[in-house]
Amino acid sequence: MFTKFALGLTTALALCLPAAAETLRLSHNTGDTTTWQQGADKFAELLAAETGDEYGVRVFPNAQLSGGDQMKQAEMTGRGAIDFVLTSAINVTPLAPEMAAFSLPYLYPDYEAVDRTTAGKAGDKMEEIMEGHGIHILAWGENGFREVTNSKHAIKAPADMQGLKMRVAGPMYIDVMNDLGANPQQMQWTETFPALQQGVVDGQENPIGAVIIPQRVYEVQKYITAWHYSYDPLFLGISKAKWDGLDDDTKAKFQKAADEAMQYQIEISRKATAEGLEFLKEQGMDVYEPTPEELAAFKEATQPSFDKWAGQIGEDIVELFTEEANAQ
Ligand code: X2X
Known part of the structure; x- marks a missing residue:
């Protein structure tokens, strides 16, 4: 009896060793x-190095920790059930609709405009809003400009979207697809590949370098149009409760690891995107790059969603974004 107790005690002590x-x-x-996974792995590697292995990170892909629900990860992180979340802005719009500001149709002309907002007052404002939901944003990464693919025909004008069954990730994209006359359906990303394969939906939209290529969307889709209709940033966030419990020295190490990891994640996503259309052609995809006039027609057709969501986000925030996006 005593031996058993002593053994139990030794085991318990061993488990608590500092x-x-x-x-x-x-x-x-x-x-x-x-590239999401690559960014997360890089963060794990850098954090272990920075803290001398005091902190390890275990990366869970495919929204495993939220039962496959990609929109639930942020909320779980906010209440401390998950330590870190690496997700894109559109995924947190049920929690913080303001985050849809990044992805308003045709807000950004180029990457420089994107970088001005994530590094500027717009980014700060979003960080403040997410802090209010229990998430401390450590650094911004990149999902990217979202391009449209489908299995039916080339898309060159809004009329080509008519009646296409489109899988989308979040609520704002439902409105945008409706503007274009498509038939949108919200679906988890993890369920999208089989849905495309089986023809449950005709198309989807996602960034080339971060998602379309690494997730082999070209195997189940014939047509891609690089219409750049919406930008989607990533962010690496930590539960505020966890963050607030760290001392300043440790916080600095977390910050450094996060900054470097997300910088790396942005670089590899942009590189893969720059080389992406060539690669997709080689895989047999029909690639279409719209002219400036054709892009203007998509922009005009999606203006109602822009206006509707600007109202929901708040005009002051949208102004912050448009000013920084268009500043030179
Ligand atoms: O679900 C998507 O489309 C993805 C992977 O891009 C997001 O998380 C928004």
Whole structure:
């Protein structure tokens, strides 16, 4: 009896030994081949190095920690059930509709405009809003400009979207697709590949370098149009409760690891995107790059969603974004 008790006690003590690294859980909602995963792995590697293995990060892809629900990860991080979330802005719009500001149709002319907002007052404002939902944003990464693919025909004008069954990730994209006359359906990303394969939906829209190529969307889609209709940033966030419990020295290490990891994640996503259309052609996709006039027609057709969502986001925030996006 005593021996048993003593043994139990020894085991319990061994489990509490101080040198044990703390393993934190990071959730993201794409597969393990994407630049999201590469950014998360880089963060894990850098954090371990910075903290001398005091902190480890275990990366969970495919929204496993939220039962496959990609929109739930942020909320779970906000209440401390998950330590880190790496997700894109559109995924948190049910929690914080203001985050849709990044993805308003045709807001950004180029990457420089994107970088001005994430590094500027617009980014600060979004960080403040997410803090209010229990998430401290450590750094911005990149999902990217979202391009449209489908299995039916080339898309060159809004009329080509008419009646296409489109899988979308979030609520704003439902409105945008409706503006274009498509037939949108909200669906988890993890369920999208089989849905495209089986023809449950005709098309989808996602960034080339971060998602379309690494998740092999070209295997189940014939046509892609690089219409750049909406930008989607990533952010690496930590539960505010966890963050507030760290000392300043540790916070600085977390910050450094996050900054470097997301910088790396942006670089590899942009590189893969720049080389992406050539690669997709080689895979047999029919690639279409619209003229400036054709892009203007998509922009005009999606203006109603822009206006509707600007109202929901708040005109002051939208102004912050448009000013920084268009500043030179
Ligand atoms: O679900 C998507 O389309 C994805 C992977 O891009 C997002 O998380 C928004």
